[in-house]
Every structure is written in structure tokens, then in C-alpha cells.
Amino acid sequence: MGPLPRTLELFYDVLSPYSWLGFEVLCRYQNIWNIKLQLRPSLIAGIMKDSGNKPPALLPRKAQYLSQDIKLLRQHFQIPIQFPKDFFSVILEKGSLSAMRFLTALSLEHPEMLEKVSRELWMRVWSRDEDITEPQSILAAAEKAGMTIEQAQGILEKISTPKVRNQLKETTEAACRYGAFGLPITVAHVDGQTHMLFGSDRMELLAYLLGEKWMGPVPPAMNARL
Amino acid sequence: MGPLPRTLELFYDVLSPYSWLGFEVLCRYQNIWNIKLQLRPSLIAGIMKDSGNKPPALLPRKAQYLSQDIKLLRQHFQIPIQFPKDFFSVILEKGSLSAMRFLTALSLEHPEMLEKVSRELWMRVWSRDEDITEPQSILAAAEKAGMTIEQAQGILEKISTPKVRNQLKETTEAACRYGAFGLPITVAHVDGQTHMLFGSDRMELLAYLLGEKWMGPVPPAMNARL
Numbered sequence: 488m489g490p491l492p493r494t495l496e497l498f499y500d501v502l503s504p505y506s507w508l509g510f511e512v513l514c515r516y517q518n519i520w521n522i523k524l525q526l527r528p529s530l531i532a533g534i535m536k537d538s539g540n541k542p543p544a545l546l547p548r549k550a551q552y553l554s555q556d557i558k559l560l561r562q563h564f565q566i567p568i569q570f571p572k573d574f575f576s577v578i579l580e581k582g583s584l585s586a587m588r589f590l591t592a593l594s595l596e597h598p599e600m601l602e603k604v605s606r607e608l609w610m611r612v613w614s615r616d617e618d619i620t621e622p623q624s625i626l627a628a629a630e631k632a633g634m635t636i637e638q639a640q641g642i643l644e645k646i647s648t649p650k651v652r653n654q655l656k657e658t659t660e661a662a663c664r665y666g667a668f669g670l671p672i673t674v675a676h677v678d679g680q681t682h683m684l685f686g687s688d689r690m691e692l693l694a695y696l697l698g699e700k701w702m703g704p705v706p707p708a709m710n711a712r713l
Numbered sequence: 714m715g716p717l718p719r720t721l722e723l724f725y726d727v728l729s730p731y732s733w734l735g736f737e738v739l740c741r742y743q744n745i746w747n748i749k750l751q752l753r754p755s756l757i758a759g760i761m762k763d764s765g766n767k768p769p770a771l772l773p774r775k776a777q778y779l780s781q782d783i784k785l786l787r788q789h790f791q792i793p794i795q796f797p798k799d800f801f802s803v804i805l806e807k808g809s810l811s812a813m814r815f816l817t818a819l820s821l822e823h824p825e826m827l828e829k830v831s832r833e834l835w836m837r838v839w840s841r842d843e844d845i846t847e848p849q850s851i852l853a854a855a856e857k858a859g860m861t862i863e864q865a866q867g868i869l870e871k872i873s874t875p876k877v878r879n880q881l882k883e884t885t886e887a888a889c890r891y892g893a894f895g896l897p898i899t900v901a902h903v904d905g906q907t908h909m910l911f912g913s914d915r916m917e918l919l920a921y922l923l924g925e926k927w928m929g930p931v932p933p934a935m936n937a938r939l
Contacts, residue, residue, distance in 0.1 A: 538774045548764045548894040552911055555892075559908065563921045666781075668774040682785065685778055688914035691929065695789045701929070703917065 492523040493697060496674040498662040500531035501590070501608040501619065502583040504557055504568055506671040508687035510609075511566050512704050513673070514602060516690075519706055520699040526601050528590035531670045532582055533659040538668035542579060550574075564704040568609075571616045583612075586619045588646035589629075591655040596642060603632035718749040719923060722900040724888040726757035727816070727834040727845065728809040730783055730794055732897040734913035736835075737792050738930050739899070740828060742916075745932055746925040752827050754816035757896045758808055759885040764894035768805060776800075790930040794835075797842045809838075812845045814872035815855075817881040822868060829858035 497513055499506035510526075517524045535542065544550040554570050561568045571577040586608050593601050607628035611617040618624040622643055629639035645651055665674050665683045673684045677696055684693055694701035723739055725732035736752075743750045761768065770776040780796050787794045797803040812834050819827050833854035837843040844850040848869055855865035871877055891900050891909045899915070901908045903922055910919055920927035 538772065540772055540775070546764065546766055546894060548892055549766070552892055552894065552909070555909070556911075556915075559918060559922070563918050666774055666778055668772060668778065683778070683781070685782075686914075688912075689782075691917065692785060692789050696785070703927070 490521065492521045494523050494525060494676045495693075496525045496527050496676075497671060498527045498529045498658070498665075498667060498674070499605070499671045500529055500583055501586055501605060501612060502578055503531050503670045504553075504570075504613050505687040506531075507568060507609045507613055508560060508564055508566060508704075509671040509673065509690070510605065511564065512687065512690050515704075515706055516699075519702075519708055520694070520697060522697065522699075526594065526605065527658050527662070528587050528594060528601070528605070528655065529659045529662045529667075529670060530584065530587050530655060532584075533656070534662055534667050534670060537660075537663045540668040544574065544578070567614045569614055569616070571612065577612065577616075581618075581620050583619065585622070585646060586625055588651055588655055589625050589642060591658070592642045592645045592648075592651045595651070595654060596645070597634075597638070600629075600632060600634055604629050604634070607632045716747065718747045720749045720751060720902045721919075722751045722753050722902075723897060724753045724755045724884070724891075724893065724900070725831070725897045726755055726809055727812055727831060727838060728804055729757050729896045730779075730796075730839050731913040732757075733794060733835045733839055734786060734790055734792060734930075735897040735899065735916070736831065737790065738913065738916050741930075741932055742925075745928075745934060746920070746923060748923065748925075752820065752824075752831065753884050753888070754813050754820060754827070754831070754881065755885045755888045755893075755896060756810065756813050756881060758810075759882070760888055760893050760896060763886075763889045766894040770800065770804070793840045795840055795842070797838065803838065803842075807844075807846050809845065811848070811872060812851055814877055814881055815851050815868060817884070818868045818871045818874075818877045821877070821880060822871070823860075823864070826855075826858060826860060830855050830860070833858045 495513065497510060499510055513524055544553055557568055557570060590601060590605055593604055608619050611624065611628055612619045626639050626643060630636060662672055665672060669685065671687060673693060675682045675693060675696055682696055691701040721739065723736060725736055739750055770779055783794055783796060816827060816831055819830055834845050837850065837854055838845045852865050852869060856862060888898055891898060895911065897913060899910045899919060901919060901922055908922055917927040
């Protein structure tokens, strides 16, 4: 028997484009590295408020850079990410509360669906510029991910229960306790130590901490499958 | 004859820790990749002012993260970087104007010394917690880098001339025109296109744009020399 897998917690919000990049990289490596990946749906708005941070896109020159950066990373990471046309309305006004409550309810009831439904929500908001706030939008993502309409409806009915609301609040608070001032964060538990890594550009450092091999954002095993 | 080397411009300030990381990585790869590296000393304070950005360390939770991040990157990048004890006084109050003017004068008169003197200034402020604002501190760095005291004195006498002051201003403005809101930025000129990459964590993306091989922050040829 080999050494036990190390636990990685990925705190993310589907409103955050760099969360998507971090998410896909860790999903690709979860069967390559000796890790146990725990997906932790959180609310980025709560983290911004608690830390006193501001969305980078509020600074015009950062907004300009982010849009170029995402275009390049799209090719390099092979993820069909694309800025929504009306970024400020979609990302800063509409937000992701219902979507993240849906993912939180999923994590409690059907954790095996969390990866696929998260991806379909990103595909909506960060690839095809589609809504993720209306109930039918969330249901469409869930169905596309392979849930039956009854299953998805059942989850949707639970998103306003105290249990789900509290769980999302608790996960967001846990991210803050780890020191988050934005998302994604990856919390790596390695040899009794806890490392919090911010963003999608510390994955090579993560490999170093884990003693695993970094093979770029599209590891060869993945390449072969494409 | 192979293809012509692509030009990379690195805009940096020795006050910026991530500039040091980016600088060392590019210096390591300059003899591995088919590139021509141009070092462009700039003033981070001018870039912050022009873009309306604020130093990240002003947000307490970011300051806490930066200090942890630098500790991990120190090992991973094999660069002896270390936070100065009184970060706010050294980095945010004292600044780097004379040091960056000295490097600017060097870039005009002895460009072959720019790499080594830049490194010795970083070794002072970001490794050994030593001053870089007093004339004797700057002279000590220059001497350590291999300049004679006469050479170094000659450069120091020129740092307040209009030529040097204007050159630093122009380089800083050039960084702003490329969209900088902080440092380092790497400007890659590839096949008639210009890409601006912010920070020290886009080096793997840079390799991808150049069609070169990324071998981590400490490429094997470098490892062999250590």
C-alpha cells in the first residue's frame, strides 16, 4: 500500500474565472497525483466583504489586462473561457448566490455530481454568456451535467433552507479563516502542515509542495484524451 | 542560421519582490531560450500613481499572504528572498528613486553591468534587509557586482542629470503605455504581436507564447551549475 493521498480543498465560486482555471487543472490532476480533491463551493462576494478587498476589474487598467490574460490562458489551459459581454452587470451586479447555494445543496446530497454541475455553470456564465441566476438556468446546467429533472428540482427546492444557507456561510467563513481575500484558494494539507495558495497560478508550486510532477495545465494523460 | 531571437523587455523595480523572481527566471532562461532580454529599470511608485493601483500589502490579509507566498517561492525558485523586518518603512516610505536612477544611468553607460548590479540591490533590500537609499549603499552594491569604485562613483554623479531622470520617467511611462498597474511586466514581441504579461507567475505562459520549453523556475542547466 502506498502513502495515503494528501487532501486538497479547493474553495471556488463559479463567478470567478480564475476559479474555473484552478478547478480544471486540479480535476485533471486528481487521477495523476496522489491527492484527494475536496470541492468547496463558496461565495466570493462574502470573501471580498470580509477581507475588505475589491474586485480587480474595478481598476480600468486591471480590467483591460484581465481580458487579455483570459484570452491567452484560454489557449494555454485549453478551457473555452470567454468574458461575458456585459461583465459589470453579469459578474458584479447579478452575482452567484442561488448558483452557489445549489452547488452547496449538491455537495450535501449528491457530492458525486458537484464537479460536473460546477463545470456546466461555468460553461454558461464564463463561456457562452448565459444566465446563471434564474431557476431554469440552474436546472438547465444540472440537466446538462447528467442529473434528471426530478433530482435537480429536488435540490433546487432546498437552496433556501437554513441547512444549505448555513453551509455556504460556513464554507465561506472557512475560506476567510484560511486567509482568503479572493478566489480560488487551494488549501493543501501536507505532512501535518497547511498551505493556502491563492489563484490559479500556484499549481506548479503546489506540485512542488506535494512532491509531485508538474506537467503544465494540460498534463499528457489529459492531452491523449482530448 | 536559426530564427532571430525574440525580444523580451522586463520592466522592474528593485523594490518589488516579484520583480526579483521574474528577473532571475528570465536571466536563467536567456541562454536556454532563443530570446534577447532587455532589462528596463522603472519606478513602481510612478506606475502605481499613474494606474490608480495600491500596493497589495496595504490590505492586511494580502500582506499576510504575501509573506507566506514569498517564503514558499524562496525554496521553489531557489532565490534567497526574505521580507525586510520593517516592510512599511523600507518599501512604502523609503522607496527606490535613487537606486532606480542609478540603474537607469548604468543602462545608458554600462549596460553590461545592469544585471549584476540589479541583483546586488535586491540582495540588499530583499534578502539581507539592508538600505538601498544612501549613496554608500548603492556604491556597495555596485562594487559587490564587480564595478570599480571610480566607475560606480562616476555613475552615481550622473543620477540627478536631466538625461537620467528623463530616461527613468520615459521607461516608466512606456510600462504604463503597455498597461502596467504594478511590476514586473514582461513585454514579449513575438511574430509581430506584443504581449504584456504581469507578474512572475506567467513565465510558463510566456514559454507557450514563444514556443519554447518551460522547465520550471530552476531549469536543469541552472541546477547543474548550483
